[in-house]
Amino acid sequence: LRARPELVAELAARTHVILAHHPVHDRNGKVVTTSVTNFDIHDIARSAATYGLAGYYPVSPVRLQREKIERIVSVWKKEITQAGAQNRGEALGTVRVSASIEEAVAHIEKRAKARPWVVATSAQTSALAPCVAPVELFAQRVADPGRPLVLVLGTGWGLAESVIAGADQLLEPLYGPGEFNHLCVRSALAIMLDRLFGRDSEARGD
Ligand code: SAM
Numbered sequence: 001l002r003a004r005p006e007l008v009a010e011l012a013a014r015t016h017v018i019l020a021h022h023p024v025h026d027r028n029g030k031v032v033t034t035s036v037t038n039f040d041i042h043d044i045a046r047s048a049a050t051y052g053l054a055g056y057y058p059v060s061p062v063r064l065q066r067e068k069i070e071r072i073v074s075v076w077k078k079e080i081t082q083a084g085a086q087n088r089g090e091a092l093g094t095v096r097v098s099a100s101i102e103e104a105v106a107h108i109e110k111r112a113k114a115r116p117w118v119v120a121t122s123a124q125t126s127a128l129a130p131c132v133a134p135v136e137l138f139a140q141r142v143a144d145p146g147r148p149l150v151l152v153l154g155t156g157w158g159l160a161e162s163v164i165a166g167a168d169q170l171l172e173p174l175y176g177p178g179e180f181n182h183l184c185v186r187s188a189l190a191i192m193l194d195r196l197f198g199r200d201s202e203a204r205g206d
Contacts, residue, residue, distance in 0.1 A: 005199065007142050008197050008199065009052055010142075010145075011138065011141055011142055011149065011196075011197070012051055012052040012053055012054075012196075012197045013052055013053075013054055014054055014112065014146075014147070014148045014149060015053050015054060015148070015149040015150075015151065015196075015197075016053060016054050016055045016056070016057060016104075016108050016116070016148060016149070016150045016151070017044060017048055017053060017055075017056045017057065017150075017151050017153065017189060018057045018059055018098075018101055018104050018105075018150060018151070018152045018153070019040060019044060019056070019057070019058045019059065019153050019155065019185065020059050020101055020152060020153065020154050020155065020159060020163065021033055021034045021035070021036060021058070021059060021060040021061075021062075021065065021155050021156075022034070022059070022060060022061050022062075022100075023159075023160035023162060023163060024154045024155050024156040024157065024158060024159055024160060025154075025156055025157040025158050025159075025160060026156055026157055027156075027157055029157070031160045032156065033060065033061060033062060033065075034155040034156040035065065036058065036060060036065050036068055036069055036072075037155070038072060039186060040058070040155070040185060040186060041058060041069055041072045041073060041076075041095065042072070042076060043186045044056055044058075044185075044186060044189055045073075045094060045095050047186070047189055047190045047193055048094050048193075049094060050193075051193040051194075051196075051197045051198070052197065053094065053193075054094070054108075054148070055094050055095075055096055055108070056094045056095050056096070057095075057096050057097070057098050057104035057107075057108075058095065058097055058098075059097075059098045059099070059100060059101055059103075059104055060097075060099070061099055061100060066097045066098075066099065069095075069097045070097055073095050073097075077093075101152060101163060104150075105118060105150060108148050108150060109148070111148075112146070112147070112148045114146050114147045114148065115147065116147065116148040116149065116150045117141060117144065117147050117148070117149050117150065117168050117169075118150045118152060118166070118167045118168050118169075119132065119137065119149065119150065119151050119152065119167060119168060119169045119170070119171050120152045120159055120163055120164045120167035120169075120170050120171070121151060121152060121153050121154070121159070121170070121171045121173075121188065121192065122154070122158050122159060122164065122170060122173060123158060123173050123174075123181050123182050123183070124173060125170065125172075125173060126161075126164050126170055128161055128164045128165040128170075129164050129165065129167050129168070129169055129170040130169050130170065131169070131170050131171075131172050132169040132170070132171060132172060133172045134171065134172065134192065134195035134196050135195075137149075137169070137171065137196065138196055151171070151189075151192065152167065153185050153188065153189055154185065155185060171192060174188060174191055174192070
């Protein structure tokens with residue numbers, strides 16, 4: 001299926017990323033709200049645009065943090081437009097700040113008029129949600145046209161159990177050859193998007 005570019009593009013165009021700053025774990029396993037990291041806004045927007053996604057929702061329940069995200073987006077948009085790098089400005093156009101994961105999902109549902117399929121992510125598997133490999137997720141979602149796909153990523157030490165338990169599936173964790181598998185969220189997302197929507201030269205017909 002992945003060899004068919006029209007299917008890849010169609011699914012990507014109904015896929016959204018949520019970056020949760022709450023509810024997430026801190027290093028002691030406590031559920032907390034993290035602060036926004038500048039790079040996460042810009043770099044994830046660029047990944048979302050590169051892989052043709054429908055939207056990117058940074059989520060924070062803290063009004064000042066949401067305002068900070070809006071400010072980052074508007075400053076970059078202005079700088080980018082002035083520099084003539086229009087395509088990078090377009091990447092930031094997919095950003096929509098929300099107060100909660102539920103609010104972001106409700107917004108996606110309203111736009112698509114269909115219940116989104118929500119997939120949580122973690123560096124570990126969990127008994128709280130069925131695990132799905134990227135290739136299976138792709139095939140299953142292509143077979144369910146019209147339904148938006150939502151990938152939820154965490155900050156801090158990862159998503160709280162309540163988010164994983166409330167998701168339809170958990171994406172199979174990314175593993176390297178060794179035991180250490182804690183990627184920064186920007187890197188983790190880029191790898192996930194490439195596994196779901198990436199094309200090699202052969203698929204591109206180069
Ligand atoms: N220990 C945390 C966990 O189990 O998710 C790592 C948190 S990491 C700094 C922040 C986010 O990046 C995670 O919530 C997840 O979305 C993503 N992430 C990091 N490493 C990952 C991996 N190996 N597999 C899947 N997702 C990963």
